[in-house]
Amino acid sequence: MENKKELRAWLDDLKLEHPLVIAGPCSAETEEQVLKIANQLKDTDVSYFRAGIWKPRTRPGMFEGVGALGLKWLQKVKAETGLKTATEVANAAHVKLALEHDVDLLWIGARSTVSPFIVQEIADALKGTDKIVLVKNPVNPDLALWLGAIERLATADIKKLGVIHRGFSTYEKTKYRNNPEWQMAIELQTKFPDLPIINDPSHITGRRDMIFDVSQTALDLNFDGLMIETHFDPDNAWSDAAQQVTPQTLVQIMKDLKIRKETDAEAEYNRSLDNLRAQIDVVDNQIISLLGKRMKAADGIGSLKKQKNVAVLQSKRWNEILGRMVLEGQDHGLSEEFILKMFKAIHQESINHQEKIING
Numbered sequence: 008m009e010n011k012k013e014l015r016a017w018l019d020d021l022k023l024e025h026p027l028v029i030a031g032p033c034s035a036e037t038e039e040q041v042l043k044i045a046n047q048l049k050d051t052d053v054s055y056f057r058a059g060i061w062k063p064r065t066r067p068g069m070f071e072g073v074g075a076l077g078l079k080w081l082q083k084v085k086a087e088t089g090l091k092t093a094t095e096v097a098n099a100a101h102v103k104l105a106l107e108h109d110v111d112l113l114w115i116g117a118r119s120t121v122s123p124f125i126v127q128e129i130a131d132a133l134k135g136t137d138k139i140v141l142v143k144n145p146v147n148p149d150l151a152l153w154l155g156a157i158e159r160l161a162t163a164d165i166k167k168l169g170v171i172h173r174g175f176s177t178y179e180k181t182k183y184r185n186n187p188e189w190q191m192a193i194e195l196q197t198k199f200p201d202l203p204i205i206n207d208p209s210h211i212t213g214r215r216d217m218i219f220d221v222s223q224t225a226l227d228l229n230f231d232g233l234m235i236e237t238h239f240d241p242d243n244a245w246s247d248a249a250q251q252v253t254p255q256t257l258v259q260i261m262k263d264l265k266i267r268k269e270t271d272a273e274a275e276y277n278r279s280l281d282n283l284r285a286q287i288d289v290v291d292n293q294i295i296s297l298l299g300k301r302m303k304a305a306d307g308i309g310s311l312k313k314q315k316n317v318a319v320l321q322s323k324r325w326n327e328i329l330g331r332m333v334l335e336g337q338d339h340g341l342s343e344e345f346i347l348k349m350f351k352a353i354h355q356e357s358i359n360h361q362e363k364i365i366n367g
C-alpha cells in the first residue's frame with residue numbers, strides 16, 4: 008500500500024478545529040448508563056461515542072460485554088444526542104450486527120490485529136463499507152503486522168481507514184499499562200503521513216492521572232485524535248475502572264491540551280529553525296564518521312582475536328564501558344535509558360564486525 012492524500016479525506020471532511028475525539032465508556036453496561044454518558048458528552052469536542060459491546064478479557068469469568076443488546080442502546084444514543092457511534096468488532100458476526108445497527112466507526116482491537124486470519128475475516132465481512140474502520144496496533148510492537156491489517160482492509164475496498172495507537176505489552180512492568188513505544192508511531196507516520204492516527208491514552212496508561220500527559224505527547228507528535236474512555240462513575244465501572252475519566256474531566260483535558268500546528272510561516276522562526284537544523288546536520292555527519300572510526304578499531308580487535316583465538320564477547324570490558332558511558336551521559340544531560348539503548352546497538356554492530364573477521 009502507498010501513502011496517498013485521499014487517506015485523510017474522511018477526517019478532513021469532518022472539518023474539526025480540534026483533534027478528533029472518540030469517547031465513551033469502556034463497556035456498555037446498561038441502557039441508562041450509556042444514555043447518561045452520551046448526554047454528558049453531547050455538547051463537547053466529542054464526535055464519536057464509543058462503547059465496548061463485546062469485551063475481550065485476559066481471563067474468563069470477568070464481564071465480557073452485554074452483546075448485541077448494547078447496539079440498540081448505541082442507536083438510541085445517535086437518535087437522542089446526534090453523536091456518531093463506535094465499537095470494537097472481533098469477528099464476522101460482530102461486523103454483521105454492527106453494520107445492521109448502523110454503527111458509524113468500527114475498530115479492530117489489539118488482540119485481533121495480531122491474527123491475520125481474524126483480520127481477513129473482518130475485512131471480508133466489511134468489504135466495500137463506507138464506515139470508518141480503525142486498526143489498533145497489535146499487542147506486540149510489530150509494524151509490519153499493524154500495516155498488514157490496514158492493507159487487508161484497503162484490499163477489501165474500504166476507503167475510510169485509520170490507526171489507533173494503544174501501546175504495547177511488555178514482560179517487564181513499566182509505569183504504563185501498555186508501553187507507548189512512540190518510535191513505532193513515528194515510523195508509521197513517516198511511512199504513511201496521511202493515514203489518520205488516533206492515540207488511546209486510556210489503554211497506554213491504565214491510570215486516569217496519566218491521561219493528560221500522554222495525550223499531550225501524542226498531540227506534540229502530530230496525532231490526529233484521541234480515544235478516551237469516559238464514565239460518569241469511573242470507580243464503579245464494570246471494566247477498566249482505573250483508567251476511565253468523567254465527562255467533566257474529559258472536557259477539562261481537552262481545554263488544557265495544547266494543540267500544535269504542523270508548521271509556522273514566520274520568517275524569523277524559519278531562519279532560526281534552519282540554523283539549528285544545519286547544526287544538527289553537521290553533528291549527525293560527525294556521529295557517523297566517529298562510529299565508522301570506532302568500528303575500524305573493532306575490526307582491528309577482531310583481527311587480533313582471530314590470531315589468538317579469543318572470544319569476541321568480553322563482558323567485563325563491556326560492563327566497564329557501559330557504566331562509564333552512563334555517567335558521562337549524565338554530565339551531558341542524556342538519560343540512562345538512551346545511553347543503554349545506543350551503546351547496546353553500538354556493541355552489537357562491533358560484534359557483527361568482529362564476527363565477520365574472526366570467521367572470515
Ligand SMILES: O=C(O)C(=O)C[C@]1(C(=O)O)C=C[C@@H](O)C=C1
Nearest residue numbers: 308319320321322324325354357
Ligand atoms: O574490547 C574488546 O574486546 C572488544 O571486542 C570491543 C568491544 C566494543 O565494541 O567496545 C566489543 C565487544 C566486547 O564485548 C567488548 C567491547
